[in-house]
Amino acid sequence: MKKLLAITNHFNPSPEVPLIFAETPKGMEIHSSFWNQLLYFYDGKNKHTLFFETNKKPNDLTPLDKYDGLYIRSDGPVDNDTMSIVLREAERRNIPKLGFHPYVGGSRIGSKADTMHFCNTNLDMLFPMSFFGKYTMIEKYFDTIVKKIGLPFVCKPNNLSKGRGVSLIHSKKELKKYFSEILEEYGTKKSYFLAQKYIKNKGDVRVLVIGKKTHAIRRYTEAKDEFRNNVSLGGETQKITISTETKKLMKKIVKKLNLDFAGIDYIEYGKKQIFLEVNRTPGLTGVSGAHNKNMFKETMDYIYKKIK
Template identity: 35%
Template sequence: MENLKIIGSEEWCVFKELGVPAIKARVDSGAKTSSIQATNLKIVNKGAQEWVKFEVNPLQENRSIAINCEARLIDRRMVKSSSGISEERLVVRTPVTMGDNTFDIELTLANRDTMEFRMLLGREALTDRYIVNPAVNYQIQEFTDEEITEKYKPYYKEKTGLKIALLASNPNLYSNKRLMEAAEARGHEIVFLNVEQAYMKLDAHSPEIRYRGGNILKDFDAVIPRIKPAVTFYGCAVIRQFNNLGVYCQNSAESITQSRDKLFASQLFSKNDIHIPITGFAKSPMDTKDLIKMVNGAPLIIKLLESTQGKGVVLAETNKAAESVINAFKSVNTNILVQEFIKEANGQDIRCFVVNGKVVASMQRQAEKGEFRANIHQGGKASMIKITQEEKKLALKATKALNLAVAGVDIIRSNKGPLLLEVNSSPGLEGIENATGKDIANEMIKAIERKLKFS
């Protein structure tokens, strides 16, 4: 015991054979085996031995530095993660240097992107060598930020901008063209990816996203998802895969899915004390009459659960008409919402464009004469408007409830105050940029820069 050195809860490790000049490790005597962050694992044969090639991103929150490593594979083990999930991990043995001491260590290769540290130092490496004092750090060796920068200088790529993927379906849409222009104007490389031409390799050791023709999609810093409703399920699967590979996605798959499910979104709004028009939902035609009464009777709005851009939204002007339409939808097993009609809005609503917790632009939309919905895609007219503080708070609260970084929030003015109509996770830019003169595409790119701390 007297000969054992004291180490802290965090220490620096050096792996000369792997080519890793320094990596910060969390010291955890509760874990048996040590672990290092590793991606793109590939097993190769060298004579009668199995070796594994892998990439290490040794610096937290910096995926631009990737070191190619290889080591002999000595084992495959079932390891329980901190979340309690057991998974098979590859195990290698390699020398580690801590201060003046160099010794062999076993490492499990794991994706630690979501962990605070890129390495975990377990008790097998500590036994007969160190005693842990959890109250201190860096007792063996400490590197300054300047020293770390110098050590990794050869690994930094010459880079003038970010590499961004615009994940959508039609490169010729106004919104997509504006985002491409805005990214390029700010010095970034932006690539249009048709979401339906991307496909995935689901594998614990070397997950991938490929594009038609077999090209592996990698080295992206960020993804801007603009998924059309018809491909929501597949598009969100691709977004999740990008996220699993450590790429920042401006809107997450979960937030997009929630926003597209009008029933679930309405329940979330209700839970978060966000005021919406009185809304009803029922399965059986036996409940139709009471459902209509519940939302204060006709006129009322009938919405398909997955409608968008004003499509799949019907105004029923009498109770009898409402009953017929509702039962017709139910007879073909189509899920709908029934919602009170806000007569005093006079066919007007407000679209607030939110980017990273800030309303960057607002416009008022007026429905065409004879129409009840103020949707620009259906002939509505747009004009700039100054929203109230109450409307601003409502827009931000709704966006936060769905955890969206970018959203178009539709609000209607009523005698009860502002009411939330819906939140769009892929809002169009054309109408609001033309109505307000604001460069919203530029705001979206700047938001990505701030999120990735790019300057």
């Protein structure tokens, strides 16, 4: 019996995680834990041990080396030191790591702005014209930003997902109100933002990559007062076919970012692809529905093959 340790986030856990785990095949057992349910022990010499509380042993500790694989999700804030130690210890023990990988070539790739910078400088991917900084700086230099990217512009917290906190800004007064509401709802940890040029569109493309397989959909919204196309916010989906060249690019992006799974979003702007985001913990519901295929099972089958 293969044992998989699945570490997810206790803060705002994704409702899709249980749907993935429900597809666990015979011959594999999943032990679930949260990032805040571990103890790290160093013996003062050269032995390091990570212990986890899990759903199988809620009041006991199980060492990391009892597992055959590690499935990682980060659907919210995670202490960087915690994640670094877990990933290094798994690597030292040759335990396969699947899911969210924040490190590429020794460098940590963080949230939206960091991913955008990495993808543009390493893969020549084009993104909307953007400013990134703490909310105080974006507010202070509002006029400078408007001169460059115009009004309205899109403002989004640097480390939220599924369209949460994304807004279309039409004035400085509206920006101040927006910052006040976001900081009140999510706290000061969400104080860094991206301000991006707004590009009108009739929907964006989401390409779900699972291993070497790609599944594409067009996401769009028909709501009059909504510009976000996210499925989690009620967006519609349509199965589409992408070119062989685009498929190769999607796989290249995933390989460069050292990922097993990704949701890559872009807008077709003339003959160009303007990328919006590379989501390293992508939602599966919209693609499953549009393709009439169980992406939760496909994800779990991929994990199982990797740890066999």
